[in-house]
Amino acid sequence: MSLVVQKYGGSSVADADAIKRVARRVAETHRAGNQVVVAVSAMGDTTDDLIDLSRKVSGSEHPREMDILLTAGERISMSLLAMAVRDLGVGAQSFTGPQAGVITTGAHGRARIIDVAPGRLRATLDAGEVAIVAGFQGLNQETQDVQTLGRGGSDTTAVALAAALGADVCEIYTDVDGVFSADPRIVPSARKLAHITYEEMLDMAASGAKVLMPRCVEYARRFNVPIHVRSSFSGLEGTWVVGETEGDTMEDPIIAGVAHDRSEAKITVIGVPDVPGSAARLFEAVAHADVNIDMIVQNVSAVATGVTDISFTLPMASVAEARAAIEADRPLIGYTELVSDDAIGKISLIGAGMRSNSGVSARFFAALRDAGVNIEMISTSDIRISVVTRAESVDTAVRAVHTAFGLDSLQGEAIIYGGSGR
């Protein structure tokens, strides 16, 4: 008997029929002899509707009350799903995050799970019933208040439940068939990956692949929870996100995929004194504004002038705050001009195999050159190369790189499946 945690997102439970469809899958999994725990998001647009309603009532921030408000969404979907499962003759009970023992800490609206006390869920499973748990929420034990986890929270709930219960798999049901070697809307020949490592998935997610949020993958890696990303519509085998792939290392792919991201902007600070500490002052100012930055490039200083330019990328939504913070500290930083640019895109090539395979960078840059794509910034890790380009070059760049690494599904497998040397 396996213990399976399943997570269904808002689009999988968008209406009464969708809830009944999910219920059939839950009941089938239970009838197949598994113990089943389900983490569920709010139905369709419920969360957005509640946010809209709150804006009609108040123009201010009320984080504690907003979390209470938003958690009504999962309360509705989880109880309805439990009813639908019970109608199929399978015992089921729904539990809020606090009832399920999900303990959180941190700020309202973006809390973190610090522990799961799964006693009540375990008792439900032991009684032969399905436990249906509200995703996206938990109890802050200090304040005894409910908190929400922020974006991707329901996936994280599912992984945390799987970890706490020692589940055999955490199935994340979504509206796509799995993790692809590139966005199929840009690259129609993109292939579904049979498996991908936690590290690759983390870099894919951080580079713009939206199928999983980095925090959920990070949690899974920490507790070694196998994730199976699959479609709630097709029933096909999806993509397994796991630790280092076992078995024949000859079959490890060098490259997992190509990710892209058009949600970032670039800020360039011109004429920064090229003395120790000036970059530190700049990024302290940005950090105090609670802005997350991604790539950073500092130009080679012109010796004659003694000043340099610093560029960095950040979420488009944070540009105004970052600019304000930098301008406020202008006397301290001492720059001459501040420029921001929303029209950028980022393309990233990800693959654990590039650790031990030379020539990956060369092939990557050659592909972009041949496609006529101009590179504005470069950043690399041991399993990733990322470049910033003009936003309008992103599609061309993704297709060119995808083809150059033999990822198109009609091409041979020679380049993808090379010896990794590990």
Add this chain to the structure above:
Amino acid sequence: MSLVVQKYGGSSVADADAIKRVARRVAETHRAGNQVVVAVSAMGDTTDDLIDLSRKVSGSEHPREMDILLTAGERISMSLLAMAVRDLGVGAQSFTGPQAGVITTGAHGRARIIDVAPGRLRATLDAGEVAIVAGFQGLNQETQDVQTLGRGGSDTTAVALAAALGADVCEIYTDVDGVFSADPRIVPSARKLAHITYEEMLDMAASGAKVLMPRCVEYARRFNVPIHVRSSFSGLEGTWVVGETEGDTMEDPIIAGVAHDRSEAKITVIGVPDVPGSAARLFEAVAHADVNIDMIVQNVSAVATGVTDISFTLPMASVAEARAAIEADRPLIGYTELVSDDAIGKISLIGAGMRSNSGVSARFFAALRDAGVNIEMISTSDIRISVVTRAESVDTAVRAVHTAFGLDSLQGEAIIYGGSGR
């Protein structure tokens, strides 16, 4: 400094503007130097909408899950109201029934409050903040599940909070100006009562006056909580529901008002053997079907036949169940025919003064006779006379009785305010 509990129903918080209006009243009450606890219902039609949604998902009964579903409604209204109060510069926090310490027992969907542990509310008040509590719900400590209280539950929540906190008053805000001597839609000259005793209010409520539910009045009487029923729109002084009126008993009204009820039906069981135990068998059958009955009349037995007829009234919605139960036990009861009648109405005259004033019944029946209203059943208590008539006679009967007892607001007060003799 007074401690005021205020209760706002669904129509008082139907939309964002209504919530902001309620927030202003809450903030005013707080600014006037009072400690304020608010019990709030779900917005407008939310509860009905959630019930409709559940019916799309499931045709079966799932009491535990239904309670989880429905409590999402108060979660939304309470958090929005807290935001709106905070926007007015008054500290406020919202609490679910379980968080507020409301402890329930009994069946899902119609649980009863058995205790309130007001520690968290008291701390909120001590911190100078307003506590906003979800009505209609509480925690069953044995199962650790949320339960709803059924109809009128939010009023009962408010009274229970007032009792637990030793509040000076429990203000029930509604869409009418208070308790009237009759339904103003039938009797335009009906007067708003300045005060009414718990007992009178209990009988008014049990006789069809919809402004308060009997269970809430019963709770208030038990803990001697003064209730002030008033309009959430007008700001006028409403009706005080209190214990025995203090002061000059010369001013106690004999009659509080005339209530009517068109929601009942009558079942007549014909040809029941007139032997000991036959009525008991009949009503045991009905009780096992969980049907509440109201009035009972047994005809004088015709000595020659040795059989009698028994009539009783019950909620219209329970007729089918009651009939089925009686038919199932027909061999045991041994009747000849079973007849039900939906077209009845009940008119009740209520007043604590009738205990010590003779002639009330005579005046009541004379008024009905003069109005040409035929009486089918009669039932009395020490402070109430009720009759069953044809449904179409209800309006005529209510007006005739209201006038006969001098309750019309343009008449003198001579008859209403008589010496009570107590």
